[in-house]
Amino acid sequence: MLEAFSGPKRTSWGDRLSRPMRIVVGVSGSIAAYKTPMIIRLLRAAGHEVKVVATQAALQFIGAPTLAAVSGYPVSTGVFDDPAAIEHVAVGEWADLVLIAPASADLLARIAAGRADDLLTATVLTTSAPVVVAPAMHTQMWLNPATVENVDTLRRRGLVVITPDSGPLTSSDHGVGRLPEPDRIVHEALATVTGQEETAARLADLPLKGRRVVVSAGGTREPIDPVRYIGNRSSGRQGVALAVAAHRLGADVTLVSANIGAEVLALLPAAVEIVPVGTSRELEDAVRSATAKADVVVMAAAVADFRPVKQADSKIKKHRLGGSDSPGGMRIELIENPDILAGLIARPPRTDGTRTFVVGFAAETGDENGDVLAHGTAKARRKGADLLAVNAVGKQLGFGDVPNALVILDSQGEEVAKASGTKDEVADALMELVAERLAAR
Numbered sequence: 001m002l003e004a005f006s007g008p009k010r011t012s013w014g015d016r017l018s019r020p021m022r023i024v025v026g027v028s029g030s031i032a033a034y035k036t037p038m039i040i041r042l043l044r045a046a047g048h049e050v051k052v053v054a055t056q057a058a059l060q061f062i063g064a065p066t067l068a069a070v071s072g073y074p075v076s077t078g079v080f081d082d083p084a085a086i087e088h089v090a091v092g093e094w095a096d097l098v099l100i101a102p103a104s105a106d107l108l109a110r111i112a113a114g115r116a117d118d119l120l121t122a123t124v125l126t127t128s129a130p131v132v133v134a135p136a137m138h139t140q141m142w143l144n145p146a147t148v149e150n151v152d153t154l155r156r157r158g159l160v161v162i163t164p165d166s167g168p169l170t171s172s173d174h175g176v177g178r179l180p181e182p183d184r185i186v187h188e189a190l191a192t193v194t195g196q197e198e199t200a201a202r203l204a205d206l207p208l209k210g211r212r213v214v215v216s217a218g219g220t221r222e223p224i225d226p227v228r229y230i231g232n233r234s235s236g237r238q239g240v241a242l243a244v245a246a247h248r249l250g251a252d253v254t255l256v257s258a259n260i261g262a263e264v265l266a267l268l269p270a271a272v273e274i275v276p277v278g279t280s281r282e283l284e285d286a287v288r289s290a291t292a293k294a295d296v297v298v299m300a301a302a303v304a305d306f307r308p309v310k311q312a313d314s315k316i317k318k319h320r321l322g323g324s325d326s327p328g329g330m331r332i333e334l335i336e337n338p339d340i341l342a343g344l345i346a347r348p349p350r351t352d353g354t355r356t357f358v359v360g361f362a363a364e365t366g367d368e369n370g371d372v373l374a375h376g377t378a379k380a381r382r383k384g385a386d387l388l389a390v391n392a393v394g395k396q397l398g399f400g401d402v403p404n405a406l407v408i409l410d411s412q413g414e415e416v417a418k419a420s421g422t423k424d425e426v427a428d429a430l431m432e433l434v435a436e437r438l439a440a441r
């Protein structure tokens, strides 16, 4: 029976980089279990602490005294050896790494099924440490669709399954299914931990880590009656690209989505929260409420500047308004919508003393009063956002899935940067600039 695991719980990734690991070596019923003591020796020689959890079947192939001697700890097999010690939880929590070598076809199936009928499977279920599995079995078992599916399932769930070697198996058999040599198993298992630690360290370093970013995107629709609306041609693609870019830089992202198609929303990672809205006023409420906790808000939505004063409760009939029966035509009286961006600056929703960094967008065509940049500069000064991304829009520019070019201005209308390329590329450039400015405040 294994003694109750004690000592501090698993530490953070940063701590683990520089210290010897605590490794649970799992053993299951396979003739290759004779190699496990060599694996344990190599791990201990590298300075790691090892505790062995064996299945009952494993002990048909290798003796518990051998495993206990090479690991320096007693060997355990059952969940209920000492219920008071709740070993299945304790072992999983103790481990920095779980390495199962050899893993039989039966063990792979039990792990894939989420079974917890012995200490080894229960440990796999309870641990949050990386789990590396080195299968060993006959070729037919390895190639059987049941095993193939089980291995796929484990890999999908993030377990590392080391592909077996080809070579001599038991008796006169030959083929794939052989347990790799102990040094390769040890190398792959330790490399898994190093790789995951590097990824975790990289994630911890991301420039928007711990920041909350709100992006509004798409185009608002202002109902005229239950079937008609005043809208615009915004696809939401640029705003979605910005949400993806902010997520990639480590932010917690909320996308306030005004009428964006499912095929565009499908580009978002699952971690991005989506708040769907229809009208400008709904967008304003959603943006203000999300911005109350945000470090950054990016207003990429095309907001309708006006809405019908009245919205008909039932479908407006042509013969009552215009068309051939009513030569007078139809009139819709419009009223101005609130300027949401201006409101975010004049009346910040965040009231805990942290100032939210505000980014606006200006889609301009240029006209007889000035070119795209002249309008953009005037708008930057008028709106007062920390950054205003100005882009030229027209028949072939800006809308849908086409390349984009932005000039980014500060609140004084001074040019800060230019970005061009696909919508994803300009989104990356803009969010990186936002991260830089945020860090410099």
Ligand code: CTP
Binding pocket: 280, 299, 300, 301, 302, 303, 304, 305, 337, 338, 339, 340, 341, 342, 359, 360, 361, 362, 363, 364
């Ligand atoms: N915007 C807003 N609320 C509105 C209109 C626009 O918050 N009612 C935001 C947009 O999301 C964008 C920025 O303001 O970030 C500029 O939008 P744009 O339509 O270019 O500016 P307008 O202020 O509407 O100016 P104009 O229509 O005169 O160009």
